[in-house]
Structures are given as C-alpha cells and as structure tokens.
Amino acid sequence: MQQLLQQLINGITIGSFYALVALGYTMVYGVLKLINFAHGDLFMWGAYIGLTGLSALVALMSRGGPILILPVSIIVIVTIALVGVLIERVAYRPLRSAGRLAPVISALGAAFILESLARNIYGASWKTYPTGLVPAGRVALVGGVRISVMQVLVLVVSFLLMALLYLFVYRTRIGTAMRAVSLDHEVSRLMGIDVDGIIATVFLIGPGLGGLAGMIVALYYGSFDFTLGWIFGLKAFISAILGGIGNIPGAMLGGMILGIIETLGAGYVSPQWKDVIAYAILILILIFRPTGLLGERVAEKL
Amino acid sequence: MALLEIHDLTKQFGGLTAVDRVSFSLDEGEILGLIGPNGAGKTTIFNLITGIYTPTYGEIFFNGHRIAHPPLGARKFITPVWWLQWVPARSVRERWDQLRTLRPHEVTELGIARTFQTIRLFKNMTVLENVMAGVHHRTRAGVWGAIFRPPAQREEEAFIVKEAEQHIHFMGLSDYRDELAKNLPYGHQRRLEIARALAARPRLLILDEPAAGLNEQETLELMDLIRQIRDSGITILLIEHDMKVVMGICERIVVLDYGKKIAEGTPEEVQRNPRVIQAYLGEEEV
Amino acid sequence: MENLRARLQKIPPLWWQAGLLVLAVLLPLPLNDYYRAVLWRTGIYAILGLSLNIIVGYAGLFQLGHAAFYALGAYTSALLNLHFHIPLVLTWPISILVAAFFGYLISRPILHLRGDYLCIVTIAFGEVVRLALVNNIFGITGGANGLSGIDQTVLFGLTLRTPLHHYYLVLFFLVLTLFAVRRLENSRLGRAWMYVREDETAAEAMGVDTTWAKLLAFVLGSGWAGLAGALYVARIPVVSPDLARFIESVVMFCIVVLGGTGSIPGVFVGTLGMITLPEIFRFLKTWRDAWMGVAMVAMMIARPEGLWPSRRIRMEIREKE
Incomplete structure (x- = not known):
C-alpha cells in the first residue's frame, strides 16, 4: 500500500510533465490540425537553455538557491516561445493550404534541425544541471509516504500553470477566439478574428510552456541528453492522444494517466518495458478509440 | 420479390436523427426517385445502402442478401460468432457474412453501383x-x-x-x-x-443528383440516357432536385422530410399529396 | 531537371536502361574499396526506398517505421544462421517472409487510420520493435549489443569477401526490384493503389477492396525491406537494434519523399542526397540530421512534389494548393 502510494506520487509528478508538454501538442493540433513534431525538440531546447542560464548564473553569483530559477525560467519561456513562433512563420505558415502531408514533413524537418543543432552545439554527452538549486530534503506524509521538496515544487508549478491556461482558454476573449479558430478558420476570419494572430499566440504559449517544462524536467532528473526531446515528445504526444487531441483538459488528464500507468508498469512489471507499455497504449487507443478519452466522436462528412 | 428492400432504416449522428424509420422497396426494372428538401436524409440513405455508414437500426436487403443491419456492438465479443470470419469452412463463413454489414466494395460486388453528389472522379x-x-x-x-x-x-x-x-x-x-x-x-x-x-x-444503379449543374440540353440528354440504362435491364434509384427530371422519368417517388418518409407513390399522387406540398413543393413554389 | 527528363524521354527506354545498367556494373571498377562500400550502401538504401515507395508512394500510406522491417529481416537472417547454421543465402527468403508476416500483423488493425494518425502508429510500432530487440526479447536478440559472429555469404560455392562482390549482389537484387516495381505500377493492383490514393471513398464504391490493396502494399513493402536487411547481414556480420532506430525510418521516408513520392527515379535521387553524398562529404555526415531537416522544410515549401516526381503525383500535389 505504501509502495503503491509512493508510486502514485511519482507517477503524478511525471504525468504533470507529460501534461505540460502535451498541452503544446494539443493546442497546435486544435488550431492547425497539425502534429507539431518540433514541439518535443523545443522542449529539449528549454532544458539546454535552462542549463546555460543556470550554470552562468551560478558561476556569476557563486552560489545556488531556488531564487535563481525564476529569472532563468523567464528567459527560457521567452526564448522558446520566440523560436516556436519563428518555426510557425517559416515552416508551417507557407504550407497552410497545402494538404496534410506537406506540413507533417515540414514539422519533422524542423524537429531534425532543432535536434541536430542541439547535438552539434552542446555535444552528444549527458549534461548535468548545477546542484543545490533546490533543497534535497524529503517531507514525510501520512502512511510513511515521502515526497521530495523537488516534487512539491514541480507539482505546484505545473498545476498552477495548467489552471492558468485553463482559465485563459475558457475565460478570456483571446481564449474564446482560439477555440473558435480551432473549429473553423474561415468562419472565424469572417467573424473578425485575426486567425494568423491567434495561431501565433498558440505558438507562443505552447512552446513557452513546453520550454519551461523542459527546464523543470532537467532540474528534476538532474541530467539529460539530446534524446530527451524525442522520448518526452512522443510520450507527451501519446498523452494528448489519450485525452483526445485538440482537447485541453484531455491533455492534462491524458498526461496524468500515462504518467501513473508508466510508473506502475515500471514498478510492477519491468522498468525496461515501460516505454513499450506507453506505445502499446497509444496503438490500442488509435485502433479502438481514436478520439481519445474526452474527445468527441465526429461523423465524417462525405 | 423486390430487388431492394429497406426496413425501418434509422441513422443517428450523435443526437441528430438523419434517417428515421424509413421503409420502402424497389422492384427490378424500376426507376424510383428519392426526393425531399435539403437535409432530409437522402444522401444518408445512399450511404447506408452502399455500406459507407452502418445503420443505427433497421435492415437493408438486396436481392435476398442482408447487406446492412445495426452493429452488433459489444455483443459481438460475447456472442460466440465474431470468430467465425476466420473459420475456413465456406458455409460457416457465409453465416458470418449474414451477421455483419457489408463493406462498400462488397456491396458493389453484389451489384449496386453509385455516383456521388459532388463528383468524385x-x-x-x-x-x-x-x-x-x-x-x-x-x-x-x-x-x-x-x-x-x-x-x-x-x-x-x-x-x-x-x-x-x-x-x-x-x-x-x-x-x-x-x-x-x-x-x-x-x-x-x-x-x-x-x-x-x-x-x-450493376443490377441497381444509384444516382445522387445526376442533373445538378447541367444545362437544359444536357439534362434532356441525361434523362434519355437514364431511360436507356433502365431499358438495358438496370434498376435505378435516384436523388434529384430538378423536378422536371424526377417527374419526367421516375415511375415511383419516395418523399422524405426531416429523415422521415412522408409520402410514396406515382409522380401524380405525390404532386397531389398535401403533406408533400406543404413540406417541399410549397416551399419551392413549383 | 525538366529539360533533362524531356531529353531522356526521347531516347528509347531500352537503350538508356541498358546504358544505366552497364554504367552501374562498370562504376565501381576504378574506385577504391571505400567508395565501393558507399555504392553498396547506396544500393541497399535504394532497395529500401523502392520498397517504402510501394507503401508511401503507390498506396499513399504514411509509414514512418520502415526500419523495423529492415531490422527484422536482418535479425531473422542472423538468428537462423547463428542457431541453425543455415547458409545465409537460404535465409533470404525466410527473412522476406518474416518481415512480410510482421508487416501483415502490424498493418492489419491500423489500415483504417488516415494520414498523420497512421504516421504516429507506425512510429510507435517501429519503437516497439526496437525496444523489444534492445530488451533481448525471448533471450535471443542479444540486447543492445546485438548479435555477432555470423558466417560469410557463400553463393554457388563462391565466398563473397570484398565490397565489390557485395556490390554486385545488391545490384542484382536492385535490378530485380526495379523490374518488379515497374510491373506492379502498371497492373491491376497498381491501378487499385492509385484509386485508393486519389479517392478512397470512390475507390471503395467502385468495388475496389481498399483493405486488400493497402494490405498488399504494406506486406510487399515490408517483405522487401526484410530482404534489404538480409543483404545487409550478408556483408556486415553484426546486427544491432540500431538498425531499427527512428532516424533510419526517417532517412528512408526522406528518400521517398524528397526524390518525389511514387517516382522510381525519385527514389534514386533521394538515395543520392540522403546516403551517397553524406558518405562522400563527411561534413554532411555530422550535420546530416540538420541537412535532412532543412531539405525537408525547404522542399515542402518550394517543391512539394519532390526533385524527380512522377507526373501524376505532381498533379495531385499541385492540385491541393
């Protein structure tokens, strides 16, 4: 029982990473009906920029501490969001009307550019974050379950971000416009919505969140390499599909479920096969319920 | 025996009932017109006959074969029949075929061919x-x-x-x-x-608005062609908005409104039917 | 490129086919072993490209896990040789069958998916195969290090030792593949693939069993990738799960798409760009992923139909714009 609860907490932590990244996939899919393959690599770049920023800051201030994370987070969010918008402008916008194959290939191409740049600039070896940024202690909860300060931090930040995003999408004018665009570009344009502007906003928010998630993940694990983007990207994408792609609460739910299943699978089946479990979930969902858990069934109009 | 029989055919999309308990049949060598205002469910019926959709309720028989019926749903995993498709024995496989809605190409193999409302060449x-x-x-x-x-x-x-x-x-x-x-x-x-x-x-040809977008001359030629096709022994079911075409070549007409069949009969009978005039003809002032 | 093609078309096909064949036979003779090995690799990837072209080009299905079948073919050949001491030559047909069988198993439940969804599922399947190999499934695949100690290839009493021997072996199968895919293209089955690609609903309504057509594309393409895997083992006596890496699948996909989806000459142009050039110019190799990425984005924007497209597919792609 104690072990199960411990696993659940770990699962939710990992799940919240997946959820944060999945939001980027699902928002872009919502407005463009495009799987943004570059998203995972933007996430990875968040980890690298965070690494550069934190290392520089730690060297400059010659001391660590949680307070250093804040300015670096802002740098990460801004940089990655700008790169996201740039990719949309260069690689996706010219293909808006070019069928569905072309943007997918272009997205894959953008992903390869980002990954190759990271590998050639930072090298293929594992990178380690500076230590001492977050206190290493663990807090005991009821029933002998322990949760680390890091996990508390991660969970608080992710849930806060998700709540903010939810409010933004469902309670603000821009959010409403965003949902309108995801239903129909032409009609939205006729209703006076700046469709290109909304799409650019989505490419600010999604990658921004993803970049921050990259830094948090790297902080959480302490070390990473350039394959991080690919592995996490695919998992996050699975989460988005699981919850119903294009559906924002779905992405959050899907991330949590995938995180928990994976952790339980690693704990009770075998850690080697946990990725296979995730892929099996993806395959089964796409075969039996392609709309995901919260997605709506839409009849194809012929 | 009728070539095509439709019994209580129903199709729901989410909460919307596109076709609501429609029944009619079609005899060999007949030209039957299916008319109704936009959104009455005509094309949905075509898609049900040709196996693109599966009915929510009701059945379709063609030449004695059951070509469409509601999905077995979860029951197919409980009732001991779903595995029959992998049994090599022929009679058993035929039993399986009777238990599922045929796929579009199988419907075509049985002898139904169609055209599309928006040309799909x-x-x-x-x-x-x-x-x-x-x-x-x-x-x-x-x-x-x-x-x-x-x-x-x-x-x-x-x-x-x-x-x-x-x-x-x-x-x-x-x-x-x-x-x-x-x-x-x-x-x-x-x-x-x-x-x-x-x-x-095909034994049955299904035409979805064949005269849409044609000029006067082309429409006349088309009517002539449809008659020729019928005379060569092919039964015809058609959806058409052009009343001249429908009244000119159809022997029988089925009228749909909001997914329900509201009238059936010869062109003269249908034209006199007050419900049809109210629902359809009155609206278009023909 | 347009001009070149127009001029090529004026020459009787048999002439330039024979000419190209003679060129392909003579080409490695003045080269050293390194470049002969590069040619060998080019040949292997051209076969892979042609096999993937059946799936992606003819049937229009996005397959981004093709390397899995390449690896399956290679492992089948290696395992049969290591455990049962079957001469490599005799394992080739079995490699084809095993890869084709897995192609069937995997594609059967997912054929109804469209476009990018299919693409994702094939990625997942590819990764599952790779992870299964890494995790030493059934204790036979040797884990992350793979298998080694495979015999040399003996063909009609002749032991194939040098890159030149292997180049000719691959060339033979490449010509065979070309012969087969050209005939497939102009057949009832080839037309069925075209109907499915152009308009699946209309194809079904005309009585084309689209599941049959798509399944055959998958099975043929996968099986032929298995042969490429077996040919790889014929020269390199070590196999590892790296053969099934996602990047390999993407390289194959790029070979097909960048050269021109559905076009046989396009596959060769793609192979040249993705395999041969990076092997010759080493700087392209370190930056290969980035170069691939730039090529993909730039091509989609400037020339979505590929460098040497098939006439018909160019029309299809231009149409969507």
Whole structure:
C-alpha cells in the first residue's frame, strides 16, 4: 500500500510533465490540425537553455538557491516561445493550404534541425544541471509516504500553470477566439478574428510552456541528453492522444494517466518495458478509440 | 420479390436523427426517385445502402442478401460468432457474412453501383483508367499476375480495357478516352461518373443528383440516357432536385422530410399529396 | 531537371536502361574499396526506398517505421544462421517472409487510420520493435549489443569477401526490384493503389477492396525491406537494434519523399542526397540530421512534389494548393 502510494506520487509528478508538454501538442493540433513534431525538440531546447542560464548564473553569483530559477525560467519561456513562433512563420505558415502531408514533413524537418543543432552545439554527452538549486530534503506524509521538496515544487508549478491556461482558454476573449479558430478558420476570419494572430499566440504559449517544462524536467532528473526531446515528445504526444487531441483538459488528464500507468508498469512489471507499455497504449487507443478519452466522436462528412 | 428492400432504416449522428424509420422497396426494372428538401436524409440513405455508414437500426436487403443491419456492438465479443470470419469452412463463413454489414466494395460486388453528389472522379487519371476502376471487382489479377504477367493476366488486362471502352462509347466519351478526368467539361464529368458506375455491371444503379449543374440540353440528354440504362435491364434509384427530371422519368417517388418518409407513390399522387406540398413543393413554389 | 527528363524521354527506354545498367556494373571498377562500400550502401538504401515507395508512394500510406522491417529481416537472417547454421543465402527468403508476416500483423488493425494518425502508429510500432530487440526479447536478440559472429555469404560455392562482390549482389537484387516495381505500377493492383490514393471513398464504391490493396502494399513493402536487411547481414556480420532506430525510418521516408513520392527515379535521387553524398562529404555526415531537416522544410515549401516526381503525383500535389 505504501509502495503503491509512493508510486502514485511519482507517477503524478511525471504525468504533470507529460501534461505540460502535451498541452503544446494539443493546442497546435486544435488550431492547425497539425502534429507539431518540433514541439518535443523545443522542449529539449528549454532544458539546454535552462542549463546555460543556470550554470552562468551560478558561476556569476557563486552560489545556488531556488531564487535563481525564476529569472532563468523567464528567459527560457521567452526564448522558446520566440523560436516556436519563428518555426510557425517559416515552416508551417507557407504550407497552410497545402494538404496534410506537406506540413507533417515540414514539422519533422524542423524537429531534425532543432535536434541536430542541439547535438552539434552542446555535444552528444549527458549534461548535468548545477546542484543545490533546490533543497534535497524529503517531507514525510501520512502512511510513511515521502515526497521530495523537488516534487512539491514541480507539482505546484505545473498545476498552477495548467489552471492558468485553463482559465485563459475558457475565460478570456483571446481564449474564446482560439477555440473558435480551432473549429473553423474561415468562419472565424469572417467573424473578425485575426486567425494568423491567434495561431501565433498558440505558438507562443505552447512552446513557452513546453520550454519551461523542459527546464523543470532537467532540474528534476538532474541530467539529460539530446534524446530527451524525442522520448518526452512522443510520450507527451501519446498523452494528448489519450485525452483526445485538440482537447485541453484531455491533455492534462491524458498526461496524468500515462504518467501513473508508466510508473506502475515500471514498478510492477519491468522498468525496461515501460516505454513499450506507453506505445502499446497509444496503438490500442488509435485502433479502438481514436478520439481519445474526452474527445468527441465526429461523423465524417462525405 | 423486390430487388431492394429497406426496413425501418434509422441513422443517428450523435443526437441528430438523419434517417428515421424509413421503409420502402424497389422492384427490378424500376426507376424510383428519392426526393425531399435539403437535409432530409437522402444522401444518408445512399450511404447506408452502399455500406459507407452502418445503420443505427433497421435492415437493408438486396436481392435476398442482408447487406446492412445495426452493429452488433459489444455483443459481438460475447456472442460466440465474431470468430467465425476466420473459420475456413465456406458455409460457416457465409453465416458470418449474414451477421455483419457489408463493406462498400462488397456491396458493389453484389451489384449496386453509385455516383456521388459532388463528383468524385479519380481526377488525375485518364477517362479510360477511371472507367477501368469499375471493371476492377470482376477481375482477379494480384501480385503474381502483375509481376510475372502470365497469359491469363494479359487476357484479363485486355478484357478490362475492352469493357471500359465499351462503356465510354455508350456514354459518348470516346473522343476523350485518354484525357485526364479533371480536364473534362463538367457535364462530361457527370457522364464519366455514370460510365464508371456502369462498368461495374450493376443490377441497381444509384444516382445522387445526376442533373445538378447541367444545362437544359444536357439534362434532356441525361434523362434519355437514364431511360436507356433502365431499358438495358438496370434498376435505378435516384436523388434529384430538378423536378422536371424526377417527374419526367421516375415511375415511383419516395418523399422524405426531416429523415422521415412522408409520402410514396406515382409522380401524380405525390404532386397531389398535401403533406408533400406543404413540406417541399410549397416551399419551392413549383 | 525538366529539360533533362524531356531529353531522356526521347531516347528509347531500352537503350538508356541498358546504358544505366552497364554504367552501374562498370562504376565501381576504378574506385577504391571505400567508395565501393558507399555504392553498396547506396544500393541497399535504394532497395529500401523502392520498397517504402510501394507503401508511401503507390498506396499513399504514411509509414514512418520502415526500419523495423529492415531490422527484422536482418535479425531473422542472423538468428537462423547463428542457431541453425543455415547458409545465409537460404535465409533470404525466410527473412522476406518474416518481415512480410510482421508487416501483415502490424498493418492489419491500423489500415483504417488516415494520414498523420497512421504516421504516429507506425512510429510507435517501429519503437516497439526496437525496444523489444534492445530488451533481448525471448533471450535471443542479444540486447543492445546485438548479435555477432555470423558466417560469410557463400553463393554457388563462391565466398563473397570484398565490397565489390557485395556490390554486385545488391545490384542484382536492385535490378530485380526495379523490374518488379515497374510491373506492379502498371497492373491491376497498381491501378487499385492509385484509386485508393486519389479517392478512397470512390475507390471503395467502385468495388475496389481498399483493405486488400493497402494490405498488399504494406506486406510487399515490408517483405522487401526484410530482404534489404538480409543483404545487409550478408556483408556486415553484426546486427544491432540500431538498425531499427527512428532516424533510419526517417532517412528512408526522406528518400521517398524528397526524390518525389511514387517516382522510381525519385527514389534514386533521394538515395543520392540522403546516403551517397553524406558518405562522400563527411561534413554532411555530422550535420546530416540538420541537412535532412532543412531539405525537408525547404522542399515542402518550394517543391512539394519532390526533385524527380512522377507526373501524376505532381498533379495531385499541385492540385491541393
């Protein structure tokens, strides 16, 4: 029982990473009906920029501490969001009307550019974050379950971000416009919505969140390499599909479920096969319920 | 026995009932018109007959075969029948076939061919290649034939071309044999779609608004063609908005409104029917 | 490129086919072993490209896990040789069958998916195969290090030792593949693939069993990738799960798409760009992923139909714009 609860907490932590990244996939899919393959690599770049920023800051201030994370987070969010918008402008916008194959290939191409740049600039070896940024202690909860300060931090930040995003999408004018665009570009344009502007906003928010998630993940694990983007990207994408792609609460739910299943699978089946479990979930969902858990069934109009 | 029988056919999309307990039948050699205001469920019925949709409720029989019925849903995993499809014995497989809705190509193999409301030609293929598609289900060559090209396969290819050319000629498209489908004028594209459907040698031809977008002259030619097709022994079911066409060539008419059948009868009977006038004809002031 | 093609078309096909064949036979003779090995690799990837072209080009299905079948073919050949001491030559047909069988198993439940969804599922399947190999499934695949100690190839009493021997072996199968795919293209089955690609609903309504057509594309393409895997083992006596890496699948996909989807000459142009050039110019190799990425984005924007497209597919792609 104690072990199960411990696993659940770990699962939710990992799940919240997946959820944060999945939001980027699902928002872009919502407005463009495009799987943004570059998203995972933007996430990875968040980890690298965070690494550069934190290392520089730690060297400059010659001391660590949680307070250093804040300015670096802002740098990460801004940089990655700008790169996201740039990719949309260069690689996706010219293909808006070019069928569905072309943007997918272009997205894959953008992903390869980002990954190759990271590998050639930072090298293929594992990178380690500076230590001492977050206190290493663990807090005991009821029933002998322990949760680390890091996990508390991660969970608080992710849930806060998700709540903010939810409010933004469902309670603000821009959010409403965003949902309108995801239903129909032409009609939205006729209703006076700046469709290109909304799409650019989505490419600010999604990658921004993803970049921050990259830094948090790297902080959480302490070390990473350039394959991080690919592995996490695919998992996050699975989460988005699981919850119903294009559906924002779905992405959050899907991330949590995938995180928990994976952790339980690693704990009770075998850690080697946990990725296979995730892929099996993806395959089964796409075969039996392609709309995901919260997605709506839409009849194809012929 | 009727060629096509539709019993209590119902199709729901989410909360919307597009077709609501519609029943009618079609005798061999008949021309039946299906009319109704926009959104009355006509095309949905076509898609149900041709196996593109599965009915929510009700059944369709064609020539004694049950071609559509509601999905078995979760029951198929409980009732001990779903595995029958993998049993090699032929009689058992036929039993399985009776238990599921046929897929579109199987419906075509049984002898139903159709055209589409919005023309769906293979645009970047030639007229000949388009019509050859119709012959596809009557021929058999597979990988082996394609690579090794035995004499039987060569004969089959020649047969496919000959059949296709015959239907191209019948629809008066011989001059355009090697033209790409998308380069044909609109009226010819409509004809090409019919030629392609006829090449499947159907017993029942389903036409979805064949006269849409045609001018006066082309419409008259089309009516003539439809009669000729019927005279060659093919039963015809058609959806049409052009009342001249419907009243001119249909022997019987079924009228739909909001997914329900509101009238059925000869053109004269339908035109006199007050419910039809209210729902449809009155609206368009014909 | 347009001009070149127009001029090529004026020469009787048999002439330039024979000419190209003679060129392909003579080409490695003045080269050293390194470049002969590069040619060998080019040949392997051309076969892979042609096999993937059946799936992606003819049937229009996005397959981004093709390397899995390449690896399956290679492992089948290696395992049969290591455990049962079957001469490599005799394992080739079995490699084809095993890869084709897995192609069937995997594609059967997912054929109804469209476009990018299919693409994702094939990625997942590819990764599952790779992870299964890494995790030493059934204790036979040797884990992350793979298998080694495979015999040399003996063909009709002749032991194939040098890159030149292997180049000719691959060339033979490449010519065979070309012969087969060209005939497939112009057949009832090839037309069925075109119908499915152009308009699946209309194809079904005309009586084309689309599941049959798509399944055959998958099975043929996968099986032929298995042969490429077996040919790889014929020269390199070590196999590892790296053969099934996602990047390999993407390289194959790029070979097909960048050269021109559905076009046979396009596959060769793609192989040249993705395999041969990076092997010759080493700087392209370190930056290969980035170069691939730039090529993909730039091609989609400037020339979505590929460098040497098939006439028909160019029309299809231009149409969507």
